[in-house]
Amino acid sequence: MLNIKKIFRNKATKSNHDEFDLSRFKNTERFLNEIGGLSRFTSIFFRELFRPPYEYKEFLKQSYNIGLSTLPLIGITGFIMGLVLTLQSRPVMTEFGAESWLPGMVSVSIIREIGPVITALICAGKIGSGIGAELGSMRVTEQIDAMEVSGTNPMKYLVVTRVIASTIMIPILVLYSDAVSLLGSYIAVNMHGFISLPLFINQAFDSLHYFDLVPATIKTFFFGFAIGIIGCYKGYFSGNGTEGVGRAANSAVVISSLAIFIIDLIAVQLSEIFHVFTM
Amino acid sequence: MIEQKENINNNSFNNGEVVIEIGHLKKSFNGNNVLKDINMIVNEGENVVILGKSGIGKSVLIKCIVGLIYPDSGLLKVFGKEVVVMNSRELNILRTRVGFIFQGNALYDSMTVRENLEFPLRRNKTITDPHVIEGLIVDVLENVGLVDAIDKMPSELSGGMKKRIGVARTLILKPEIILYDEPTTGLDPLTSREISNLILKIQNKYKASSIIISHDLNCAKITSNRMLILHEGIMRAEGTFDELKNSNDEWISSYFKID
Ligand SMILES: Nc1ncnc2c1ncn2[C@@H]1O[C@H](COP(=O)(O)OP(=O)(O)OP(=O)(O)O)[C@@H](O)[C@H]1O
Numbered sequence: 401m402l403n404i405k406k407i408f409r410n411k412a413t414k415s416n417h418d419e420f421d422l423s424r425f426k427n428t429e430r431f432l433n434e435i436g437g438l439s440r441f442t443s444i445f446f447r448e449l450f451r452p453p454y455e456y457k458e459f460l461k462q463s464y465n466i467g468l469s470t471l472p473l474i475g476i477t478g479f480i481m482g483l484v485l486t487l488q489s490r491p492v493m494t495e496f497g498a499e500s501w502l503p504g505m506v507s508v509s510i511i512r513e514i515g516p517v518i519t520a521l522i523c524a525g526k527i528g529s530g531i532g533a534e535l536g537s538m539r540v541t542e543q544i545d546a547m548e549v550s551g552t553n554p555m556k557y558l559v560v561t562r563v564i565a566s567t568i569m570i571p572i573l574v575l576y577s578d579a580v581s582l583l584g585s586y587i588a589v590n591m592h593g594f595i596s597l598p599l600f601i602n603q604a605f606d607s608l609h610y611f612d613l614v615p616a617t618i619k620t621f622f623f624g625f626a627i628g629i630i631g632c633y634k635g636y637f638s639g640n641g642t643e644g645v646g647r648a649a650n651s652a653v654v655i656s657s658l659a660i661f662i663i664d665l666i667a668v669q670l671s672e673i674f675h676v677f678t679m
Numbered sequence: 680m681i682e683q684k685e686n687i688n689n690n691s692f693n694n695g696e697v698v699i700e701i702g703h704l705k706k707s708f709n710g711n712n713v714l715k716d717i718n719m720i721v722n723e724g725e726n727v728v729i730l731g732k733s734g735i736g737k738s739v740l741i742k743c744i745v746g747l748i749y750p751d752s753g754l755l756k757v758f759g760k761e762v763v764v765m766n767s768r769e770l771n772i773l774r775t776r777v778g779f780i781f782q783g784n785a786l787y788d789s790m791t792v793r794e795n796l797e798f799p800l801r802r803n804k805t806i807t808d809p810h811v812i813e814g815l816i817v818d819v820l821e822n823v824g825l826v827d828a829i830d831k832m833p834s835e836l837s838g839g840m841k842k843r844i845g846v847a848r849t850l851i852l853k854p855e856i857i858l859y860d861e862p863t864t865g866l867d868p869l870t871s872r873e874i875s876n877l878i879l880k881i882q883n884k885y886k887a888s889s890i891i892i893s894h895d896l897n898c899a900k901i902t903s904n905r906m907l908i909l910h911e912g913i914m915r916a917e918g919t920f921d922e923l924k925n926s927n928d929e930w931i932s933s934y935f936k937i938d
């Protein structure tokens with residue numbers, strides 16, 4: 401009797417296990433589906449990219465929107481970033497008697513890593529969610545279908561223009577953010593004694609190499625592309641109703657933020673290898 | 680049913696060409712059989728009204744006609760050509776000849792009324808002169824009685840005005856077939872009647888054939904030359920408004936009861 405009960409209990413726990421495994425599979429399946437869908441979407445994007453007609457006007461409008469809407473935000477965060485980073489690093493540098501290296505250290509960390517990544521993350525929040533919500537609500541209110549039946553390819557008109565605009569605008573925003581950060585850093589350095597702007601710039605750029613600038617700039621194009629394509633993908637295939645729009649905007653931000661870190665990781669590895677080979 | 684079909688043979692549109700031909704059309708979504716066996720035709724110049732309960736698949740049916748949704752199987756010919764096998768170029772040509780008015784208007788809400796109306800003209804590369812385009816826009820807005828709204832945003836328009844702009848956006852390319860998805864739903868009786876009269880006016884002026892999906896009996900009465908009732912995936916009944924209304928079949932006439 402006892403044995404049978406035991407067997408049954410075992411069976412029950414076993415089936416519980418099975419269910420648990422099954423749900424795990426479902427998540428994996430959903431993840432793989434998502435990757436597959438995104439890859440297909442990207443390949444359609446590249447096919448439409450080179451096929452005329454080109455939507456110059458819409459592209460300019462989107463670039464203007466993306467650039468202008470984030471400019472103040474990027475400016476403020478960049479300025480604070482430079483200021484805070486300098487103020488925080490100052491005591492340690494002073495302790496080691498390396499105060500004159502402060503501009504160099506700050507500029508390297510901002511230009512190589514913090515500037516691009518923080519700016520891209522802010523853009524993922526602002527631009528990625530904007531694109532996701534806009535295309536999502538166009539999908540839900542059948543505006544994308546309406547474009548299709550009026551003979552305009554929505555992939556070309558809506559997606560290609562937005563992805564290209566964010567691919568081009570985000571590197572520009574990063575450069576702007578880097579510049580404002582250095583300005584913030586200059587002000588922070590000047591809070592404790594005077595250093596002239598030319599000298600600051602000299603010190604800051606002395607520590608920078610060609611190898612700091614090029615990979616840092618190249619990766620920002622990939623950041624921009626990831627933000628654009630993920631926002632568009634999520635919006636374009638958003639589910640029904642207002643809930644679908646919200647979910648599209650939300651997952652656009654989450655996935656593109658994750659993508660930014662992954663791209664950053666790959667970029668750092670690649671530039672390391674590149675660096676070793678050219679030494 | 681057979682008796683009703685005979686009546687249709689007396690229909691004055693029967694001598695004209697058949698512009699839409701649908702046979703044994705099936706469509707299901709994840710095991711949900713929405714359309715099971717649809718058979719219908721639309722003759723040239725004819726207004727066909729489709730009645731049916733909410734969620735029965737009326738929108739799905741007319742989306743199949745313009746290639747927004749692909750049916751699982753069956754015949755679907757528009758202007759004598761099978762829609763399912765068309766390539767994107769052929770589909771675009773078809774879509775210049777078939778206008779679609781969406782249930783929720785689907786006006787582009789980031790554009791003004793003028794830009795909304797210009798948008799479908801973009802594909803028509805032969806018209807580039809701004810004066811001609813402006814003339815077309817004003818002309819079509821006059822037809823729907825909304826010239827004043829030309830520089831407004833869709834969010835500034837009332838429901839009925841949006842419907843009419845949606846109609847104008849379709850009319851601007853002078854389509855030969857117009858598909859109306861619930862043109863009067865959600866409007867007051869007076870505005871509904873205006874829209875219904877507009878549909879009638881369009882039929883006469885543009886010589887267009889139409890499929891009109893509606894729950895609105897007044898609209899159906901004004902606009903229809905022939906009516907169909909869609910139920911559980913098939914066309915359950917067919918006939919003119921009066922025939923169906925006075926039908927002996929309790930089930931059919933129940934659609935026409937006003938409490
Ligand atoms: N893209 C889709 N994916 C999955 N199911 C769908 C899709 N489009 C429609 N359906 C389903 O098909 C059925 C019919 O929908 P449809 O929109 O055609 O209804 P309708 O007859 O137009 O109703 P209403 O009068 O409310 O507009 C619904 O059950 C709906 O859930």
Ligand SMILES: [Mg+2]
Nearest residue numbers: 737738782860
């Ligand atoms: Mg519908």
